[in-house]
Amino acid sequence: MHLENRTFDELQVGDSAELKRLCTFDDLLIFANVSGNHNPMHIVDPDGPGPREPVAPSMFIGSLVSAVLGNILPGAGTLYRRQLLDFSDRAHAGDELLSRVRVTGKNEAEGTVTLATEVRRVADDVVIMRGEAVVEAPREKLSYDDEDLPGLLVQRHRHFEALMQLAEDLPPLPMAVVVPEEEKALGGALLAAQRGLIEPVLIGARAKIEALAEAGGCDLSGIEILDEPDHAAAARRGVALVREGRAGGLMKGHLHTDVLLRAAMDRDRGLRAGRRLTHVFVMDVPGLSHPLLVTDAAINISPDLSCKMDIVQNAIEVARAIGIDPPRVAVLSSVETVNPALPSSLDAALLSKMADRGQITGGYVEGPLAMDNAVDMGAARTKGLGESQVAGRAEVLVAPNLDAGNMIAKQLTFIAHAEAAGVVAGATAPIVLTSRADDETARLASCAVAALHHRWLEGGSD
Structure with a gap:
């Protein structure tokens, strides 16, 4: 897929972007391995202390926002300064989630952009997370093809x-x-x-x-x-x-x-x-x-x-x-x-x-x-x-x-x-x-x- 970023000068208050993502059991297992967070609330283990339908970790939900920021708005070259997260509900494996960002302000002196962020559960349109991101927006125009990353196999039997x-x-x-x-x-x-x-x-x-x-x-x-x-x-x-x-x-x-x-x-x-x-x-x-x-x-x-x-x-x-x-x-x-x-x-x-x-x-x-x-x-x-x-x-x-x-x-x-x-x-x-x-x-x-x-x-x- 061909992607093009939005530079600081191109961004306008009110600009928005969104991505959908199906949360799977394998996503949660990969996140547990990468983050080191092995809380049984988030891991599928029928014989363990966790639930049968594991809860998606809150920071996994937060990471869905970074996908919108890094890929679409502003896109390539974006770097985080700050992210506030407020969780009002939970997501589980099997839920389809919509992450959305909207530009609310620009700081010319610092080259930063402030964006309202949220993640919703698509099935019932319930808000899972709301917050605010402050990022360094790219100054240079970048256009690139989104090549597939190497695939991952979860070693789960x-x-x-x-x-x-x-x-x-x-x-x-x-x-x-x-x-x-x-x-x-x-x-x-x-x-x-x-x-x-x-x-x-x-x-x-x-x-x-x-x-x-x-x-x-x-x-x-x-x-x-x-x-x-x-x-x-x-x-x-x-x-x-x-x-x-x-x-x-x-x-x-x-x-x-x-x-x-x-x-x-x-x-x-x-x-x-x-x-x-x-x-x-x-x-x-x-x-x-x-x-x-x-x-x-x-x-x-x-x-x-x-x-x-x-x-x-x-x-x-x-x-x-x-x-x-x-x-x-x-x-x-x-x-x-x-x-x-x-x-x-x-x-x-x-x-x-x-x-x-x-x-x-x-x-x-x-x-x-x-x-x-x-x-x-x-x-x-x-x-x-x-x-x-x-x-x-x-x-x-x-x-x-x-x-x-x-x-x-x-x-x-x-x-x-x-x-x-x-x-x-x-x-x-x-x-x-x-x-x-x-x-x-x-x-x-x-x-x-x-x-x-x-x-x-x-x-x-x-």
Whole structure:
């Protein structure tokens, strides 16, 4: 947008200007970070002491006036001398606000201009703030194009907050926690229990678990502990609890993943349900308007077409379990066209056709798609895919192999600052594979996904 300032000589008493601004939750979080004012009255935190609808900080309201002064009237070159603020009402996230200034006087000797200032709530025309500004007006004429500032992404994991709220509305999921003999493994299970997500049964060396709890100040009152020092035996015991109906899910503690999965995949005493066990990451990516599922990044190294059918179907069911229904599934390759020399593109095309023929159900499946045109609508339209149900708006990304899937998930985590929850699907009950790198949010979200997936397995689509 082309902008031109008003010099001191051009300004006349009675001149006015105004700007409208929608106050958002992210505005308040950014202001809290920039200003250092972390008053819970102004920050969204459903579990904290602040209100559900946070109040906009008064100085944020005041800053809206400076936007009019610096951009329009007088505009570029304006410097503050003084600002009086009188607040008569409050604004909240979601309110559209109108900030207005009007010239009331000029001081030739000082080169200053006095302006009446106000901010109103547009919906009901209520005055939020009135005041007076004294500024040094520019003497030099400036004309410029208003170039976009670099964008900001708020690192706020709202999708996980919503998932945990959904899961907290369910009865706690009885969870067999296998070998919680490490601080994060035990602490994550106990925290999930405190949040009402799970009802843990701890399986491992009792002495180690109790010593760890005592050292960390954790209360084990009312929590069942099954003493089993051997990791493989503990894994089998956890699986047995699920088979007996005493647990609705399995959670990895401080043991090797293959030890736990070996027990879960045992043909006679495991948790097989007719499909391959596959891992699904559920990721909360800042700036993305929906959760993003990535599969398979943890179990199946080089899946063939038959395995990929199960990977896709399992991912669809996890997506539907957490409320994405029907999910849009992009089967990834390095290109969006079928290339006989590129096996991943052939598999993607076949999976897409299988979905068309009803061999894969419950979601839109399309491939091959490259990463850019799977998630970005601009890239999809550039490639002529704008009419696709999936391209540009994928909610599930199916990687061609474990290497690619793992790289996607870790790039999103460590570069895009995503949080990653995970669950193993395809078994008779959800299996949570936690990592030592997982923080509290990831562990809680994994338990939430497991609880929601368990409900899906119990009730299907009903």
